[in-house]
Amino acid sequence: MGRVTERRRTVRVRNGAVSERADTLVGEEPLEIRVNGRPLAVTMRTPGDDFALAAGFLVSEGVIAGRAEVARVTYCAGAADDDGRNTYNVVDVRLADGVAPPAASLERNVYTTSSCGVCGKASLDAVRTTARWPLPLAGGPRLAPETLAALPDRLRAAQRVFARTGGLHAAGLFSGDGELLDAREDVGRHNAVDKLVGRALERGLLPLRDAVLLVSGRASFELAQKAVMAGVPVLAAVSAPSALAVDLAQEAGLTLVGFLRGASMNVYAGAERLVLAAPAPAPAS
Structure with a gap:
């Protein structure tokens, strides 16, 4: 699996003084999310919590709303690099029996940038029709x-x-x-x-x-x-x-x-x- 951080050499310039040193950078790798074996979306992410990321994405898209709707989440064994090692960059979410898969209109094998998410899908109507809780949201905390x-x-x-x-x-x-x-x-x-x-x-x-x-x-x-x-x-x-x-x-x-x-x-x-x-x-x- 990819690392959360990686080390890279860098040339540092501070007040005219130049030095070389290793710098700690955040990891960024693609994650393909599949549902019942079918590709759904790709996002650039920091490796870690990949199963939660896939499940949370499906909540956001109105596909699931409870843990009972997910049978299992696994890394795809066939997602390997040139040396045959699992890249751990493809996750498959198997829905529980009776849970409807994503609509065909949601299936989009497109690159999703780490800054914009699934761009172009922003629609008030889409949220209204797919929300699994009554809207408008009621209750909640009273905050100072x-x-x-x-x-x-x-x-x-x-x-x-x-x-x-x-x-x-x-x-x-x-x-x-x-x-x-x-x-x-x-x-x-x-x-x-x-x-x-x-x-x-x-x-x-x-x-x-x-x-x-x-x-x-x-x-x-x-x-x-x-x-x-x-x-x-x-x-x-x-x-x-x-x-x-x-x-x-x-x-x-x-x-x-x-x-x-x-x-x-x-x-x-x-x-x-x-x-x-x-x-x-x-x-x-």
């Missing part, structure tokens, strides 16, 4: 702003590989009182979330009705979709959301927080889950 403000530092403290490489995204699941429940790192932000969701599915925890999902970058439509499909009521990001992510959050009942930095944040949807003071009146025009 100071609870949210503490989450980025707690996630950063759990980013062990980032501390060595500086080259990974992270996603964390938190309880309503700010306890870190799980954290995953990956070269792709959408993979980090899929790994979290897949691990939760393996533990029988879906839907994640009382959880807060924090991502280390921006909040794209795809990440909002993954939160909704996992039943997560609160998504927070340290950077900006996209307009379509906000549209989905408003329609699906998802609390969406962006620019979560220190004591500052912007709440784009679902502000009723936050315990907030009355907003100051807008200045007269």
